[in-house]
Amino acid sequence: MGLEEQLQEGEPALMASKPAPHVRDDYRHFRGITTRWMDNDVYRHVNNVHYYSFFDTAVNEYLMREGVLTLDSEAVCLVVETGCQYFSPLAFPDVVHCGLRVAHIGNSSVRFEIGIFRNDERNAAAQGHFVHVCCDRATQRPQPFPAAMRAALEKLKP
Numbered sequence: 001m002g003l004e005e006q007l008q009e010g011e012p013a014l015m016a017s018k019p020a021p022h023v024r025d026d027y028r029h030f031r032g033i034t035t036r037w038m039d040n041d042v043y044r045h046v047n048n049v050h051y052y053s054f055f056d057t058a059v060n061e062y063l064m065r066e067g068v069l070t071l072d073s074e075a076v077c078l079v080v081e082t083g084c085q086y087f088s089p090l091a092f093p094d095v096v097h098c099g100l101r102v103a104h105i106g107n108s109s110v111r112f113e114i115g116i117f118r119n120d121e122r123n124a125a126a127q128g129h130f131v132h133v134c135c136d137r138a139t140q141r142p143q144p145f146p147a148a149m150r151a152a153l154e155k156l157k158p
Helices: 003-008 049-065 147-154
Strands: 029-034 075-086 095-105 109-118 126-136
Touching: 029 049, 049 075, 049 095, 049 109, 049 126, 049 147, 095 147
Parallel strands: none
Antiparallel strands: 029 095, 075 126, 095 109, 109 126
């Protein structure tokens, strides 16, 4: 049975509710990234693996710009969960605008939400999340966020 037939028959796995695309106003910080020729795949759009690179770049660029992530920081944030929903394709030579916000901050974890916007479009082409856990670099064991890092994360809350 093909996808179209499954949709017509209301196959439960395919009928799960999909969230609506976010809009630019939903995000507090933006990072522009130029797509590259090599990002396109045989389907003539940016391959899904690159979206996670966009997420990682947006989050880490913000933390570095805020001065709370350096190559020798005692505290590091490790990714423990990711997810992404896709709405419309990107392709070279599009410019990707990554919107960044924080949905939740715990004692040692944070949920970043990232919207991927194509060129100047208002609606997200994709949106997803990263959950990071703050850890001691040497032991890689969870630790509370340092005060400066928590302050930088708070700026991204809606």
